[in-house]
Amino acid sequence: MKVAITNRQKRHPIGTRRLRKVAETILGALGYPDSELSVVITGDLGIRRVNRDYLGKDRPTNVISFAMGEGDFGDLNPDVLGDVIISADTAAREAEEAGIAFWSRLCFLLLHGTLHITGYDHERSGEAEARRMEAKEREIFALLENGGLV
Incomplete structure (x- = not known):
């Protein structure tokens, strides 16, 4: 698996090697051990631009995900999962x-973004899917905690 981590902010120290290990553990737990994922850590200004330009919401948010497997050409390279963009500023708040x-x-x-x-x-997708996602979050977050990654 290949996980690319890009840290575009300086306000909050990020251990990119450690974050890569977290991402690899998440991908393995989800059954995507050979897939590629891009993770971008930015500030509120950067994520606000993405949110405005791609989702039409002119405000910062905590995380935005773009799945490469969606749309007309989503099946071109199924091993490339997509991008997770996180605002370190919002995460800190x-x-x-x-x-x-x-x-x-x-x-x-x-x-959350990887899910x-x-x-x-x-x-x-309704309450049942929300509960399914929350259960998976709890399961994998516990795995991260038990592995000493969180």
Whole structure:
């Protein structure tokens, strides 16, 4: 598997090697051990631009995912899963509000975004699918915690 990590912000220190290991563990747990994933860590300004330009929402958010397996050419290279873009600024605020570590929140957002790329949805598919996604989040996050990655 290939996980590309790009850190485009400097405000919040990110251990990219450690984050790559988290991503690889998530992909393995989801049954995608040979797939490719791109992870971009940015600030609120960067994610706001993406949110505005691609989703029509002119505000920052915590995580945005783009699945490469969707659309007319989604089957060209099924091993390329897509992109997960995370705002470190929003993750830090959410961590502080929840009283948890920044790293824990960052890893959860990576997990959440990766689940979206692999077909999980909590927004458009109803309560049963939202519960299924939340259960998978709990399962894999526990795996990350037990493995000392979070």
